[in-house]
Amino acid sequence: MKFYETEGFPNPIRVRVALAEKGLLDQVTVVPVDVMAGEHRQAAFLAKNPSGAVPALELDDGTVLAECTAITEYLDHASGEPTLTGSGARERGLIAMAQRRAEAGFLDAVAAYFHHATPGLGPELETYQNAEWGQREKARALETMAAIDGWLANHEFVAGDRFTVADITTHAGIVFGGFAKLEVPASCSNLRRWHEAVQTRPSLSA
Ligand SMILES: N[C@@H](CCC(=O)N[C@@H](CS)C(=O)NCC(=O)O)C(=O)O
Known part of the structure; x- marks a missing residue:
């Protein structure tokens, strides 16, 4: 491949x-x-x-x-048993829901903020920018970080008790936040603790 x-x-x-x-x-x-x-x-x-x-x-x-x-x-x-996207109807549904919420509300929202309300990838590549929309998406990203923080109050991982695609998407949101200078707020202590813990997985440093 x-x-x-x-x-x-x-x-x-x-x-x-x-x-x-x-x-x-x-x-x-x-x-x-x-x-x-x-x-x-x-x-x-x-x-x-x-x-x-x-x-x-x-x-x-x-x-x-x-x-x-x-x-x-x-x-x-x-490759082998599905692990990242769940097995069984209920688990698959729950993981897909958490993944999509993290993707639309956090990762994609941070991306929109980065591309529209910051210099983004620079003038050659950012051929259309809408700063007002970028700022709205920044607010959405912060709201979603708070929501994920709440999910992590009761679970070890974003979609429950095991590492899934929802954790991968949330990690990517935090990485994108680094590009956009949008950090996880100190008030999101569960999200910060979760991120420190998942970063020790070999897959995240691969
Ligand atoms: N929804 C797409 C998003 C892909 C995406 O936006 N990738 C970025 C890199 S992180 C990109 O190629 N950006 C190019 C650009 O903005 O011109 C996915 O899940 O793969």
Whole structure:
């Protein structure tokens, strides 16, 4: 498999963590994509992923998967028992709910703040900005951090009692917060404690 990524960027990190959790890192060839040089918007990459975003995963039969949740779903079912996306109807539903809330309300909201209300990736790449919307998304990200903090008051992990795709998405939100200079507030002590703990997992330092 080919893993198209930009090292250190939040969304590729989601797939890198999923690959490590599933023990599949040694089965991918990493293909670096130079986002800062605009490579993701050039024809060769758009032919792989018309969304013009990293990451993408090209399977050995040529199929290209994009969108981290879809890639994680594939990896989770491609190798052994599903662990990251749950097993059984109830657990799968709960994990998908937590994942989506963390993605839309936190990770994507931080991304919108970064791209619209800060210099983002710079004038060459940020061709449309709407600062007012970016600020609204910043507020949404802070609200969602508080919500996740509440979930973590009762559970060890974001979607319950085991590490799942919802934890990966939340970790990526915090990584993106680093790009946007939007830290987890001190009031979110559960979220901070959780993040310190999950960072000790080998998959997060892979
Ligand atoms: N929803 C997509 C988001 C992908 C995404 O936005 N990736 C960022 C890197 S973290 C990107 O390619 N940005 C390029 C740009 O903003 O021009 C996913 O789950 O993969």
